[in-house]
Amino acid sequence: MGETILQLQDVSIFQKESLVLNKVDLEIKKGEFVYLIGKTGSGKSSFMKTLYGDLPLRKGAGSIVGFDLKTLREKDIPYLRRKLGIVFQDFKLLPDRNIKNNLQFVLKATGWKDQAKMDKQIENVLDKVGMKTKGFKFPHELSGGEQQRIAIARALLNDPELILADEPTGNLDPQTSVEVMKVMQDINKSGRTILMATHDYALILKYPSKTLKCDGNKVFEVVQRAV
Numbered sequence: 047m048g049e050t051i052l053q054l055q056d057v058s059i060f061q062k063e064s065l066v067l068n069k070v071d072l073e074i075k076k077g078e079f080v081y082l083i084g085k086t087g088s089g090k091s092s093f094m095k096t097l098y099g100d101l102p103l104r105k106g107a108g109s110i111v112g113f114d115l116k117t118l119r120e121k122d123i124p125y126l127r128r129k130l131g132i133v134f135q136d137f138k139l140l141p142d143r144n145i146k147n148n149l150q151f152v153l154k155a156t157g158w159k160d161q162a163k164m165d166k167q168i169e170n171v172l173d174k175v176g177m178k179t180k181g182f183k184f185p186h187e188l189s190g191g192e193q194q195r196i197a198i199a200r201a202l203l204n205d206p207e208l209i210l211a212d213e214p215t216g217n218l219d220p221q222t223s224v225e226v227m228k229v230m231q232d233i234n235k236s237g238r239t240i241l242m243a244t245h246d247y248a249l250i251l252k253y254p255s256k257t258l259k260c261d262g263n264k265v266f267e268v269v270q271r272a273v
């Protein structure tokens with residue numbers, strides 16, 4: 047496999063003064079699907095936040111989609127986020143507008159101006175998550191699984207190089223989780239790199255892939271065995 051999308055060298059991650067993760071070394075290459083597991087409080091969210099510039103990198107070296115995390119300035123963060131697609135457990139859709147306007151809001155905020163191009167891109171991403179007919183609905187009119195598909199569509203709007211998904215199935219029932227996971231798999235098969243934090247071991251068994259574990263202030267790769 048080719049290009050490195052994410053590389054961390056001797057990284058330590060802190061929340062205030064407490065050390066959450068220590069001496070993290072890792073590399074993710076274009077096209078990989080990587081899980082991040084670990085029990086509550088082990089540092090998965092802190093790790094993700096460091097990657098999208100929400101938690102400054104204080105120690106070690108890191109680069110992500112061409113940005114140097116160590117020298118990242120406040121004003122670089124919107125540009126970094128345009129090259130990342132971020133998906134959260136709680137969807138974070140804007141409740142006061144319909145799906146199309148939720149997506150349009152993001153496009154406008156990231157510099158898109160041409161209405162016809164925006165319409166086309168919205169249709170394109172909704173199609174990718176199987177929600178093409180739902181653009182006129184409001185978030186509260188959709189199920190949890192549908193809302194998460196929209197959140198994934200939103201993450202795809204700017205054709206990101208890397209998708210960071212923090213417990214994307216955490217609020218979904220097992221069957222809906224599998225449906226959302228299928229969408230993630232399809233997106234990965236179309237060439238996008240995905241890092242997904244999860245607690246859901248059933249999903250990992252069903253869709254085995256490279257797995258990193260946060261435990262005891264460390265991040266290490268775990269080897270999966272068939273069961």
Ligand SMILES: Nc1ncnc2c1ncn2[C@@H]1O[C@H](COP(=O)(O)OP(=O)(O)OP(=O)(O)O)[C@@H](O)[C@H]1O
Nearest residue numbers: 061062066084085086087088089090091092093260
């Ligand atoms: N904003 C914060 N300020 C101070 N400490 C924090 C903050 N956020 C998290 N922590 C601490 O950092 C550690 C790692 O938390 P983090 O949220 O990264 O874990 P996690 O593995 O994502 O857990 P969960 O699965 O419950 O989301 C915990 O000890 C937590 O209490």
